[in-house]
Structure formats: structure tokens, C-alpha cells
Amino acid sequence: MTIPESPQDWQTLASQKRAALTALIPPSWTLSPTLLDSLNPKGSALSIPASSGIFTARELLITTSYDATALLTGLQSRYLSAEEVVTAFCKRAAVAHQCVNCLTEIMFEEAIARAREVDKKREAGEEVGRLAGLPVSLKDSFNITGTKTTIGYVSYASNPPASADSALITLLRREGAIFYCKTNLPQTMMTADSHNNLFGRTLNPNNLSLTAGGSTGGEGALLRMCGSVLGIATDIAGSIRIPALCNGVAGFKPTAGRIPFAGKVPPARLGSPSPIAPVIGPLGRSIRDFELFMKTVIDAEPWDVDPNVLAVPWRKVEPVTRPLRFGLIRGHPKRPLHPPVARTLHTAAMSLKKAGHEMVLLDDRIPDLWECAVLAWKFFLLDPQKTPAKFVQASGEPWVPSITTAKFPELKGWEASLDELFDMNVERAKIVARYHDIVIENRLDAIIMPGNQSTAPPHDTYGVAPYTVLANLLNYPAGILPFLTANRRLDQPFMNQVVEYVPPYNPELFEGMPGAVQILGKPMKDEETIEILKVVESVLKKATEEPVKD
Amino acid sequence: MTIPESPQDWQTLASQKRAALTALIPPSWTLSPTLLDSLNPKGSALSIPASSGIFTARELLITTSYDATALLTGLQSRYLSAEEVVTAFCKRAAVAHQCVNCLTEIMFEEAIARAREVDKKREAGEEVGRLAGLPVSLKDSFNITGTKTTIGYVSYASNPPASADSALITLLRREGAIFYCKTNLPQTMMTADSHNNLFGRTLNPNNLSLTAGGSTGGEGALLRMCGSVLGIATDIAGSIRIPALCNGVAGFKPTAGRIPFAGKVPPARLGSPSPIAPVIGPLGRSIRDFELFMKTVIDAEPWDVDPNVLAVPWRKVEPVTRPLRFGLIRGHPKRPLHPPVARTLHTAAMSLKKAGHEMVLLDDRIPDLWECAVLAWKFFLLDPQKTPAKFVQASGEPWVPSITTAKFPELKGWEASLDELFDMNVERAKIVARYHDIVIENRLDAIIMPGNQSTAPPHDTYGVAPYTVLANLLNYPAGILPFLTANRRLDQPFMNQVVEYVPPYNPELFEGMPGAVQILGKPMKDEETIEILKVVESVLKKATEEPVKD
The missing domain is CATH 3.90.1300.10 (Amidase signature (AS) domain)
Known part of the structure; x- marks a missing residue:
């Protein structure tokens, strides 16, 4: 060049x-x-x-x-x-x-x-x-x-x-x-x-x-x-x-x-205390490919090539044969689930129940999902030097349009401080402790929830990501499994006339787009999470082939 | 009351x-x-x-x-x-x-x-x-x-x-x-x-x-x-x-x-980003008591009672039967080893060599020990609210005298900032990476070093702790094993007339005081570190009974 x-x-x-x-x-x-x-x-x-x-x-x-x-x-x-x-x-x-x-x-x-x-x-x-x-x-x-x-x-x-x-x-x-x-x-x-x-x-x-x-x-x-x-x-x-x-x-x-x-x-800048x-x-x-990836990498003792890897071998765990207990999170009022996403999640939960697994509804027990996401975003905005902006400005290139949409209005003008960082860490610790208690008290094996309120939206309208960032804030392993596709006829019963969908719900536009469910496992239990994901994968595969009547 | x-x-x-x-x-x-x-x-x-x-x-x-x-x-x-x-x-x-x-x-x-x-x-x-x-x-x-x-x-x-x-x-x-x-x-x-x-x-x-x-x-x-x-x-x-x-x-x-x-x-204040x-x-x-403690606690699955515990089982590892490779750190010029500490470390290293283990001298390869300690102390001083002072002042009690001695002169007037915290994290990451490289390149099983430059000094003269804080900065497991006692006659050859001992070296005062060596293992390899400590414990026990002639 x-x-x-x-x-x-x-x-x-x-x-x-x-x-x-x-x-x-x-x-x-x-x-x-x-x-x-x-x-x-x-x-x-x-x-x-x-x-x-x-x-x-x-x-x-x-x-x-x-x-x-x-x-x-x-x-x-x-x-x-x-x-x-x-x-x-x-x-x-x-x-x-x-x-x-x-x-x-x-x-x-x-x-x-x-x-x-x-x-x-x-x-x-x-x-x-x-x-x-x-x-x-x-x-x-x-x-x-x-x-x-x-x-x-x-x-x-x-x-x-x-x-x-x-x-x-x-x-x-x-x-x-x-x-x-x-x-x-x-x-x-x-x-x-x-x-x-x-x-x-x-x-x-x-x-x-x-x-x-x-x-x-x-x-x-x-x-x-x-x-x-x-x-x-x-x-x-x-x-x-x-x-x-x-x-x-x-x-x-x-x-x-x-x-x-x-x-x-x-x-971005190295050394973030986030x-x-x-x-x-x-x-x-x-x-099984994800298991292959995890096992191959961890069997290679990656702690010898990266001091930040935990020297923890990949454990052999048995395939799940017992009924699993899932916590079910169905969303947050600020980002109500689009009908295809609601139907996908509902069908997945019903299919898992039909296969003998248990569902514990968590919506009213968990810390506010939106506030969790705002807190996570604060951690992403700690750098007083705003280093990514420097990398952009260095060439004279403009910001891409989606940058302005991927922001929380709550954080407009917010500037991080070392003092507030202590309080943010305390707030995060409380959220982590609350989820930990919910998991232990309800003997949950995993959590099932949407990965987003919509399927892929139009360019530059995805916005913030409260449904995925939760697993990062908690440091829980999490998988996405594709399941079903948007179908305006089947989705129609999941339509809620009184909520405002963000981004807007457009049945024609989304028709045929892939659906998915998100599964969260327990931290450091990646091995067990993979086995749980295999169970869900198998149940969803069967449900795709023989739809559940609800 | x-x-x-x-x-x-x-x-x-x-x-x-x-x-x-x-x-x-x-x-x-x-x-x-x-x-x-x-x-x-x-x-x-x-x-x-x-x-x-x-x-x-x-x-x-x-x-x-x-x-x-x-x-x-x-x-x-x-x-x-x-x-x-x-x-x-x-x-x-x-x-x-x-x-x-x-x-x-x-x-x-x-x-x-x-x-x-x-x-x-x-x-x-x-x-x-x-x-x-x-x-x-x-x-x-x-x-x-x-x-x-x-x-x-x-x-x-x-x-x-x-x-x-x-x-x-x-x-x-x-x-x-x-x-x-x-x-x-x-x-x-x-x-x-x-x-x-x-x-x-x-x-x-x-x-x-x-x-x-x-x-x-x-x-x-x-x-x-x-x-x-x-x-x-x-x-x-x-x-x-x-x-x-x-x-x-x-x-x-x-x-x-x-x-x-x-x-x-x-x-102190919760939520420190240190x-x-x-x-x-x-x-x-x-x-073996430490192994009992670790195994008993970790077998009890402590991650179920504390979300900050890593869900990592205690691994069964075999006792060490091969020659071990130790990195040897002999101290820093700002805190030269008192003669009894130098003799203890020297005798321990010689005894381990005599028992077939290898020593790799690290003094000239490691990041400056003093600077590592100053960095660690900065992390301890992050709280802008200086919360411990509030806990003290709440009752009107005065500061105890040792508070003023346990400070680095380099940090007088230093105030933490979020911006500098990024740089501190980068500096720490470099130190961690350097030690990681040294351990890997030299195929080290552990590091042997002093735990302090002196045995127990007079009240309020211990000062800062560069020799112990290193393992905290690196997050390496570390053990102290008691070995030998101060003996002015035997210690005399280890006297260095041109250095300034801090705190002062007073052979009469320290006579008979316990010596010790510090062993650092690899992070998350607590199981292997315990086995290495058993080897050192056994070699030192034998050396106490049958002193090595050097």
C-alpha cells in the first residue's frame, strides 16, 4: 500500500x-x-x-x-x-x-x-x-x-x-x-x-x-x-x-x-480500573464447538502465555441428566420485548418446561435491569482523557452515526471521579450479591432471558444493550442460542398496545428475522454452563421441529 | 458494658x-x-x-x-x-x-x-x-x-x-x-x-x-x-x-x-478500585495444617456463601519428588538485609541447593522492588475521603505512633486521581508481566526471598514492607517459614560495613530472635505452592538439625 x-x-x-x-x-x-x-x-x-x-x-x-x-x-x-x-x-x-x-x-x-x-x-x-x-x-x-x-x-x-x-x-x-x-x-x-x-x-x-x-x-x-x-x-x-x-x-x-x-x-486506553x-x-x-474451543484453549495452559489468565484447568463435567432450574427474566419496562422476541422467549421457556425443566420467574426479584446497565456504562466511561476520541480525531475522520445512539440519556454530561468510583464499586457489589443470593436461594442452574428487546433493528438504531451487559456486570458466562424467526401472524398475540417499543416495532420489516434466547450460567462454571447450553440447544432444536402448542 | x-x-x-x-x-x-x-x-x-x-x-x-x-x-x-x-x-x-x-x-x-x-x-x-x-x-x-x-x-x-x-x-x-x-x-x-x-x-x-x-x-x-x-x-x-x-x-x-x-x-472505605x-x-x-485449612474451606464450596470467591475446586496435586527451580531475590539497596536475615536466607538457599534444588539469582532481572512497593502503597491511598481517619477522629482518639513510620517519603503530599489510576494499573500490569516472563523463561517453580530486612524490630520502627507487599502486588501465593535465630557470632560474616541498615542493626537487641524465609508460588497454584512449601519446610528442618557448612 x-x-x-x-x-x-x-x-x-x-x-x-x-x-x-x-x-x-x-x-x-x-x-x-x-x-x-x-x-x-x-x-x-x-x-x-x-x-x-x-x-x-x-x-x-x-x-x-x-x-x-x-x-x-x-x-x-x-x-x-x-x-x-x-x-x-x-x-x-x-x-x-x-x-x-x-x-x-x-x-x-x-x-x-x-x-x-x-x-x-x-x-x-x-x-x-x-x-x-x-x-x-x-x-x-x-x-x-x-x-x-x-x-x-x-x-x-x-x-x-x-x-x-x-x-x-x-x-x-x-x-x-x-x-x-x-x-x-x-x-x-x-x-x-x-x-x-x-x-x-x-x-x-x-x-x-x-x-x-x-x-x-x-x-x-x-x-x-x-x-x-x-x-x-x-x-x-x-x-x-x-x-x-x-x-x-x-x-x-x-x-x-x-x-x-x-x-x-x-x-481505548489501557489500565482502566473498571x-x-x-x-x-x-x-x-x-x-459442542464452543466446548471444543474452550477445552482446547484451556488445556493449552494459557496462563503460561498471559499473566491475566486464571490458572484453572478445564474441568470434565458430566452431561446434565436431571431437571434444571432456570430463573426467567422477561424484560424491563424501558425496553419492552418486541412481539417476536417475547414469543421466542415464551416458546423457549414453555419448551424447557415441557422437557421437564423448572422456571422461576425473577422479574420482580432482581435489581433494576436498566439501572444495572447505566452503572455498567459508567464503568465504560471512566477515562478522563477520552482516549477513543483521540484515536478518531487523529485522522480527521468523523464519528459514525451509531455512536450517538449507543448512549444513556442519564449519562449526558456525566464525568467520572475517583470518589464516585468507590460508590460505583459498592453499588456493583450489591447487585452481584443480590444475584448471587437469588441463584443460591432458588437453587438455580441458569438464567434464561432475552439477549435484546428486538431482533436486528435498522442500522444505527440498536442503541444501548441492557439485556446483554448484565452478564458482563455480573461476570457470568452467557450464551446466545438462535431460536425461531419473526412471524407477524404468530407474533401478533404477543403485541402490547400500550407500550412504546424502542426501537419501533415494524412487523413487515422484521418478518423472518432470527430470534434467540440468552442463557446465563454461574461465574467460573463455564464447564457446567456449556452442558446446560447443550440441553437448551437440544430442547430448542426439538421445539423448532415439533412446535409446542401453548 | x-x-x-x-x-x-x-x-x-x-x-x-x-x-x-x-x-x-x-x-x-x-x-x-x-x-x-x-x-x-x-x-x-x-x-x-x-x-x-x-x-x-x-x-x-x-x-x-x-x-x-x-x-x-x-x-x-x-x-x-x-x-x-x-x-x-x-x-x-x-x-x-x-x-x-x-x-x-x-x-x-x-x-x-x-x-x-x-x-x-x-x-x-x-x-x-x-x-x-x-x-x-x-x-x-x-x-x-x-x-x-x-x-x-x-x-x-x-x-x-x-x-x-x-x-x-x-x-x-x-x-x-x-x-x-x-x-x-x-x-x-x-x-x-x-x-x-x-x-x-x-x-x-x-x-x-x-x-x-x-x-x-x-x-x-x-x-x-x-x-x-x-x-x-x-x-x-x-x-x-x-x-x-x-x-x-x-x-x-x-x-x-x-x-x-x-x-x-x-x-477502610468499601469499593476501592485497587x-x-x-x-x-x-x-x-x-x-500440612495450611493444606488442611485450604482444602477444608475450598471443599466446602465457599463460592456459595461469597460471590467474590472464585468457584475453583481445590485440586489434588502430587507431592514434589523432582528437583525444584527457585528464583532467589536477595534484597534491595534501600533496605539491605540485616546480617541475621542475610545469613538465614543464605543458609536456606544453600540447604535447598544441597538437597538437589536449583537457584536462579533474580536480583538484576526484576523490576525495582522499592518502586513496586511505592506503587502498591499508592493503591492503598486511593480513597479521596480518607475514611480511616474519620473512624479514628470519631472518638477523639489520637493516631498511634507507628502510623507515621509506615509511610513512603516518596508519597508525602501525594493525592490520587482517576487519571493516574489508569497509569498505575498500566505500571502494575508491566510488573506482573515482567515477573510472569521471568518465571516462565527460567522455568521457576517458586521464588525465595526475605520477608523483611530485619527480624522483629523495636516497636514503631517496622516501617514500610517492600519485601512482603510484592506478593500482594503480583497476587502470588506466599508463605513464611521460620528458620534459624539471630546469632551475633554466626551473623557477623554477613555484616556489611558500608550500608545503612534501616531500622538500625543492633546485634545485642536481636540476639535469639527468629529468622524466616519467604516463598512465593504461582498465582492460583496454591495447591502446588503448598507442596513446595512442604519441601522447603522439610529441608529447613533438616538444616536446623544438621547445619550446612558453607
Whole structure:
């Protein structure tokens, strides 16, 4: 890439970066202008890969019909070659990018070369690692040696490529994972629209006029386009789970301190005294893949590569065979659930009850959800230097529109102080203690709640994230499972005429959009949470196939 | 206790509190004035119990010849009764208190009644718990239902008795532990002299003119007088380890978050954003007792009673049979090791080498120890409201003298700010990362270093604690093992004529005072650290019996 004549010209920098990215897509993987033109800006892009003529039937099968665990079985048995698997996903990621603008860095060539090496090693009977040949996609904030990490700041575009891998990448690479692309995120990473001035906006594959969510939105959209089978995301307020629920894929945010965070590029100032730590977790197709991810990383003793990882082995826990007790949270009056979300949650709870599990209604017992979210947001606003603004201003780029919508009106003009930080910590401790008591007193195994009040809303209208940030404030592990889709006829009975839906509820617009439920487990009990998620996954799968009558 | 006529009269409040405490010692356990007068204010109190005529031979044996594990074996086999064990320790605690002023609350009657219950239950074949009949002493800051928790603030003297047990007490009680006294600590808990205006000053049983250390100094002195076999302490800068090394007993500070801290009375403002958390740990006679304590507490699933405990089971690890690799830290020029401390450390290192273990000298590779301590102290001074001063001023009591000595001159006039807190966290992260790298690169199992530059110094001269606070800053588990005693003849070769010893080195004064070494393990590897401490304990025991020639 050439250095632009004027470093002030952020538009030039950005267009050069985008052009360089597109140039890494082989011409034979380029969609025809006719096909691209056929994309309805208010419609879906999901059918494009199959109709593009670019994929073989086997490539379509490889990219759509397996989870990571099954792909690895195919690779281990040599029914599949790493080269064909990685090539198929590179191709599909390229096509996804042309439809929804989800990529930030492309490493297709290196990835396919690595895949060939894995195939050779396997053929020679050499040790290849637990994830050998598995294509893994990454949020842009991870460092990959030799690749840039701009995290969407135009001012970062002229930074040199990373000289070392992030700690997690080192571990996954050692196990044979193959990195082939990095994905888009929001300016500052603190909005739920994966939109920045360097790469532009990622669109939702289900409906291009709706948000792909954020901050790991590029990953969410790529997964939904089947351009990836396992994506690595991060979450401090919902950034794993929001793209999962917006796009209709699964996501898992572990307890903080279990997956190594070292060596990532931060969007804000280091050293925050906030008790809410960012967490890395997977986006994908199945809970067993999340277990594979967690177990593989933790078995690799990540505390040896990152001093902030808790030296706590992954425990083997038995699959759940007893009835589970779920606490049920149905929402907050400031953000009433849109009818499709209410129906999804209701149907999930009914299906779990039908399967023998118990529900304990928590709405009236929990600390005010909205106030919890306001408190969490205060922790995100501690930096007196407002460092993210400096990163933005350095290039002259403007703020993206969603920045102004992802704010609490309560915090307008609020400035943090060390004195108030003590009180905030006390307030948080009370909330944590209250949830702890509720869980213990009611012998709860998990909490089921919405991940958001709506499915993916129109661009720049997602706003704040009270339903996801709760698990960050509490440091509880949390998963999103996709379930059902918006259906105006079925959703109609869940319509409440007297509430104000924020963002507005528009049945036509949301028709067919994915639904989801959120499950919170107990802190440090990621192992048990994964088993509980497997139970819910199985119950919801059955409920999708044989709808419950209520 | 009656309410004093003027609540401003702190002296009256304090003398009433002390009189009420003394009144709980049965007359038959009171030392004769002749014996008390015979105590040399610059001499030892260690021989008093045996010469007091108050104890039977069996009581002397019970209080001196067992560790907690052995006592429990005796209790389980019914060779010992809980009643006689608890009575013996109550008696000895009473005598210790009369010599060194170590107690703050006395629960002898309730304790002996509980012991009788344990005996009855055991006789009836009922379940009695893992610690049934074991007397356990406590730092004053723990809450025991029905007993006051004043933590040495005169202003707390009129607080009502605790209405609930601290979380840890609940768990230990469930296992049959018997609480019989609470022990003295410093005003604010932030000095190394266990001296406050409510209870006065605890003296060092080895030499009454020297400090008993702090902040768990009452516990340290009680242990050394054999008035307890297992004491529960807390540590944020060395408060478990300083009394251990001052008095000559063993102590263990675990990793933060493993032992439940909930329901204690804090000496300062809640909600501090400091990354250095206070930690509970045991003082005692053997490492196997510390293992018993850790395993018993963690097996009781303390995360169910305290949301701040990490839900991480106690792991069974194998005893160490291979040669260990120790990093050796020999001190900092600002606080050169007194000759007895230098000789103790040198002899310990040589003994470990002789036993086949390896030493890697770290002095020139580590971040500046003094600067690390200054940083840690900044974290202790974050509260803009200076809450401990309010607790002191509330009663009109003055500051105790050691408060002024336990300060870094570098921090005179320093005021914390939220902005600087970010930078402090970054600085701490660098230090943590550097130690992590040193440990990994050198394949270290543990670090061996002094716990302080001197043995117990004269009252009010302990000053700051750079050698203990390091483990708090890093959140590494750390143990103190007593080893050797000051011996001017043997120490002489370790004398350095060109350094300035702080506090001054006075060979006559320190003669016979206990030595100690400090061992740091890896964070969250408390299980492995205990096994390493067992190895060191065994090597040092052998070295005491058969001195190494160097």
C-alpha cells in the first residue's frame, strides 16, 4: 500500500485500504455485477453463494453442512482435506464480503498454503494438533503476525503490520487452526453497529437494511453467510452475543480470565480500573464447538502465555441428566420485548418446561435491569482523557452515526471521579450479591432471558444493550442460542398496545428475522454452563421441529 | 458494658473495654503479680506458661506438642477430648494475653461448652465435621455472632455485637472448628505494629521490647505463646507474613479469591478500585495444617456463601519428588538485609541447593522492588475521603505512633486521581508481566526471598514492607517459614560495613530472635505452592538439625 500524499485525507486512506482488501479476492471468486445488482437493499443475501455459480456442490456442502467438530472428524478421517475445507471457506468468505462488507483483512493465500502443509503432515503421520486444518475467522482486534490491525480507526491504517500474534492466536495456531480472514467492527468497538470509516458498514445477511450487530458484527455476518464455521469474538457489553442474535448464530461469552486476552489491540486506553473486563469467546454453529474451543484453549495452559489468565484447568463435567432450574427474566419496562422476541422467549421457556425443566420467574426479584446497565456504562466511561476520541480525531475522520445512539440519556454530561468510583464499586457489589443470593436461594442452574428487546433493528438504531451487559456486570458466562424467526401472524398475540417499543416495532420489516434466547450460567462454571447450553440447544432444536402448542 | 457519660472520652471507653476483656479471664487462670513483675520488658515471655503453675503437664503437652493435624488425629481417636484441648488453649491464650496483650475478645465459656457438645456427638457416633473440636483463633476483624468487632477503633467500641458470622466462620463452624478468642491488630490495620488505642499494644513474646508485627500481630504473638495452634489472619501488604516472621511462626497468604472474605469488618472505605485485594490465610505450626485449612474451606464450596470467591475446586496435586527451580531475590539497596536475615536466607538457599534444588539469582532481572512497593502503597491511598481517619477522629482518639513510620517519603503530599489510576494499573500490569516472563523463561517453580530486612524490630520502627507487599502486588501465593535465630557470632560474616541498615542493626537487641524465609508460588497454584512449601519446610528442618557448612 502506498502512503497517501496528505495524511489528513482520511477518505483517501480509507478507500486505499478498501481497495487493497478487495484486491486480495481472486477474480474467479468475484460476483458478477448482475448478481450484485440483483441484491435487494431491503432483502436477504443468504441465497447468493449457492446461486453465484462460483462454488462446487462439494464446497457448498463443506461450508454449510458441518459444525467445526464434524469438520475435524472429516479432516481426521481424511474424508476431507484441509486444503479443500480452507479453500471453500476462503471462497465463501470472499463472497460474503462482497454481499455484506464483513472483512477487514484477507489471508487466503497463506491460509491455503498452511492447509496444504497440514494435509502433508497428516499424510506423513505427523502430529498436527487438535484443530488441524480448521479454518478460524477473527475479529479485527486480534493480532496476526504480518497482518495489519486497524480495528477500524483510519488513524491506525498506516500502522505497520503486527509483529507478533495475540496470545490466543499462538495457542490456536499451535493446535493447527488456520486463520484466513479478520472481520469488521464498530468505530471504538462501543456501538452495536459494525460501522467505521475505514471499512464502512457491515450489513445483516438476513436483511441488508438491518444491522449486523456489534462489536463483532463482521464475524456474525460472516458466520451467517457460512463464510466461517468458528469465529473468535470479544465481549464487554454484548459484543459476542449481539451479533449472534442479530444474525442468527450461536455465541458464548465465558467468565473473564479463562481465555487469554494478551496481545490484542485495544480500542481505548489501557489500565482502566473498571471491574468489567473484556472477554474473548466463540461465535459458531453448535455448543459442542464452543466446548471444543474452550477445552482446547484451556488445556493449552494459557496462563503460561498471559499473566491475566486464571490458572484453572478445564474441568470434565458430566452431561446434565436431571431437571434444571432456570430463573426467567422477561424484560424491563424501558425496553419492552418486541412481539417476536417475547414469543421466542415464551416458546423457549414453555419448551424447557415441557422437557421437564423448572422456571422461576425473577422479574420482580432482581435489581433494576436498566439501572444495572447505566452503572455498567459508567464503568465504560471512566477515562478522563477520552482516549477513543483521540484515536478518531487523529485522522480527521468523523464519528459514525451509531455512536450517538449507543448512549444513556442519564449519562449526558456525566464525568467520572475517583470518589464516585468507590460508590460505583459498592453499588456493583450489591447487585452481584443480590444475584448471587437469588441463584443460591432458588437453587438455580441458569438464567434464561432475552439477549435484546428486538431482533436486528435498522442500522444505527440498536442503541444501548441492557439485556446483554448484565452478564458482563455480573461476570457470568452467557450464551446466545438462535431460536425461531419473526412471524407477524404468530407474533401478533404477543403485541402490547400500550407500550412504546424502542426501537419501533415494524412487523413487515422484521418478518423472518432470527430470534434467540440468552442463557446465563454461574461465574467460573463455564464447564457446567456449556452442558446446560447443550440441553437448551437440544430442547430448542426439538421445539423448532415439533412446535409446542401453548 | 455501660455507656460512658461523655462519648468524647475515648480513654474511658478504652479502659472499660479492656477491663471487660480481662474480666472474662477466670481468676484461676490469672498470673500472680510476682510472676508478672518478673517479666523483663526487654526479655522473653516464652517461659511464663510452663512456670506459671497454672497448667497441668498434659495441658502443656497439648498446647505445645501437636500441630492442628495431629490434634485432630488425637481427637478423632478419642485419645484427646475436645473439652480438654479447647480448655488448654483457652487457658494458654489467657496467660499469653496477660504477658503480651494479644486478645481483643474472649469466648472461652462458649468455646468450652461447644467442645463438650463435640465430645458428646462424637461419643454418640454422630457426624462432627473435619475440624471437630479444633480450637481456632481469629483476627479481630472477623465477625462472630454475639461478639463485638471493634478492630481497634475506639469509635467502634459502642457498636452492637455482630449479628452474623463472617462467611469463613460459617464454613469453619460447620466443620466443627471452635472459636475461643479474637486477637489484636493495628489502628487502621495499615501498620506493622499491632497497636491501637482501644486495646493497647501487643508485645513480641520473644522479646517484649520488639514488635509483634502486624496487622495480624495479636495472632502472631498468641501462636508463638502456644495459645493457639491455628490462627486466621488477613494480608494486603504482609499482614499474615509480618507477624509470622516477627514472632517465629509459619504463615500462608493464598491467591486472592480462594478463601471467602465476605462479612468481615473493613478498616477502610468499601469499593476501592485497587487491584490489590485483601486475602485471608492461616498462621500456624506446619504446612500440612495450611493444606488442611485450604482444602477444608475450598471443599466446602465457599463460592456459595461469597460471590467474590472464585468457584475453583481445590485440586489434588502430587507431592514434589523432582528437583525444584527457585528464583532467589536477595534484597534491595534501600533496605539491605540485616546480617541475621542475610545469613538465614543464605543458609536456606544453600540447604535447598544441597538437597538437589536449583537457584536462579533474580536480583538484576526484576523490576525495582522499592518502586513496586511505592506503587502498591499508592493503591492503598486511593480513597479521596480518607475514611480511616474519620473512624479514628470519631472518638477523639489520637493516631498511634507507628502510623507515621509506615509511610513512603516518596508519597508525602501525594493525592490520587482517576487519571493516574489508569497509569498505575498500566505500571502494575508491566510488573506482573515482567515477573510472569521471568518465571516462565527460567522455568521457576517458586521464588525465595526475605520477608523483611530485619527480624522483629523495636516497636514503631517496622516501617514500610517492600519485601512482603510484592506478593500482594503480583497476587502470588506466599508463605513464611521460620528458620534459624539471630546469632551475633554466626551473623557477623554477613555484616556489611558500608550500608545503612534501616531500622538500625543492633546485634545485642536481636540476639535469639527468629529468622524466616519467604516463598512465593504461582498465582492460583496454591495447591502446588503448598507442596513446595512442604519441601522447603522439610529441608529447613533438616538444616536446623544438621547445619550446612558453607
